[in-house]
Amino acid sequence: MKSPIPDYLAHVLEKARPNEGGAAADYIETLAKADTSKMAVALAMVDGNFYSAGDDNIEFSIQSISKSFVYAIAIEDAGLEQVLKKIGVEPSGDRFNQLSLERSTNRPMNPMINAGAITAHSLVVSPTANLQERTDRILKVLSKLAGRELHVDEEVYKAELKDADRNMAIGYMLKATGIITCDPREAVKGYIRQCAINVNVKDLAMMSAVLSNGGVHPVTGEQIIPHTSVRQVLSVMTTCGMYDAAGDWVSNVGFPAKSGVAGAIMGSLPGQVGLATFSPKIDERGNSVRGVAMCEQLSRDMGLHMM
Ligand code: DON
Numbered sequence: 282m283k284s285p286i287p288d289y290l291a292h293v294l295e296k297a298r299p300n301e302g303g304a305a306a307d308y309i310e311t312l313a314k315a316d317t318s319k320m321a322v323a324l325a326m327v328d329g330n331f332y333s334a335g336d337d338n339i340e341f342s343i344q345s346i347s348k349s350f351v352y353a354i355a356i357e358d359a360g361l362e363q364v365l366k367k368i369g370v371e372p373s374g375d376r377f378n379q380l381s382l383e384r385s386t387n388r389p390m391n392p393m394i395n396a397g398a399i400t401a402h403s404l405v406v407s408p409t410a411n412l413q414e415r416t417d418r419i420l421k422v423l424s425k426l427a428g429r430e431l432h433v434d435e436e437v438y439k440a441e442l443k444d445a446d447r448n449m450a451i452g453y454m455l456k457a458t459g460i461i462t463c464d465p466r467e468a469v470k471g472y473i474r475q476c477a478i479n480v481n482v483k484d485l486a487m488m489s490a491v492l493s494n495g496g497v498h499p500v501t502g503e504q505i506i507p508h509t510s511v512r513q514v515l516s517v518m519t520t521c522g523m524y525d526a527a528g529d530w531v532s533n534v535g536f537p538a539k540s541g542v543a544g545a546i547m548g549s550l551p552g553q554v555g556l557a558t559f560s561p562k563i564d565e566r567g568n569s570v571r572g573v574a575m576c577e578q579l580s581r582d583m584g585l586h587m588m
Contacts, residue, residue, distance in 0.1 A: 290334035303562035303570035306542040315561040323482040325490035344541030352392040355404040393521040427484035438477035489555025535586030546572040
């Protein structure tokens with residue numbers, strides 16, 4: 282019998298389409314040129330079933346969604362204790378690229394804002410590793426999670442690097458306060474490379490399903506992320522993943538999620554499903570407008586709210 286779920290997902294897409302708010306991110310040239318009519322949604326169940334609809338083969342850069350996984354890799358490579366010394370777990374209430382540190386400790390508030398993400402990147406492999414070694418490690422883990430080989434989009438990387446003053450300023454702030462110990466330019470370049478890894482919604486849903494499944498890949502059965510790291514990642518996604526919209530998100534949608542400026546949202550409901558949406562127009566907080574609408578709909582219809 283044909284599953285009704287793909288038809289349902291197509292319906293979710295069409296319901297969100299009339300939402301004309303937001304605009305494609307314009308501070309990265311390549312993203313500004315995105316076709317804003319493209320939309321997609323995918324669901325990866327923890328039992329291995331998979332459904333998608335819309336432009337589900339369209340690739341886009343992962344952007345800030347990479348922060349969730351790089352935080353997990355940093356925990357594995359540096360140990361949770363060391364990571365917690367360098368990066369907090371409190372929501373900042375600020376924009377994602379705010380130049381801010383926690384007053385009492387000098388740590389970035391959390392790993393989902395750029396300051397915390399650049400710090401997490403600097404801990405991948407080891408604090409003395411170079412850009413290539415860190416990029417290779419990140420690509421290897423992300424590819425394993427997606428179940429196919431992922432690549433950096435060099436055009437997106439170069440476009441963002443041209444206009445990286447703000448992230449460079451964050452890098453120098455982190456170096457000046459002793460939070461990172463490596464060359465800040467290398468850490469920022471590496472962070473921008475991790476953001477420029479191309480994925481589609483099917484990849485993101487599968488990557489998210491690994492988080493939902495306690496770190497075990499639902500198809501291959503491989504434990505890719507240790508369970509303790511998954512718990513840490515999903516906790517900060519819940520409180521900080523949607524930036525200064527995190528409170529609205531948790532009350533309306535109610536599952537851990539992470540957004541990226543290319544227009545994707547990745548959501549993870551532990552024990553049940555990994556999901557992803559894509560639509561390039563984002564709001565002033567950096568979250569996809571139609572993506573938020575699709576997630577609200579999915580949460581209501583499928584009872585995905587944690588409470
Ligand atoms: O640091 C930046 O500006 C980007 N490469 C990533 C930002 C991002 O995706 C923010 N999320 N919504």
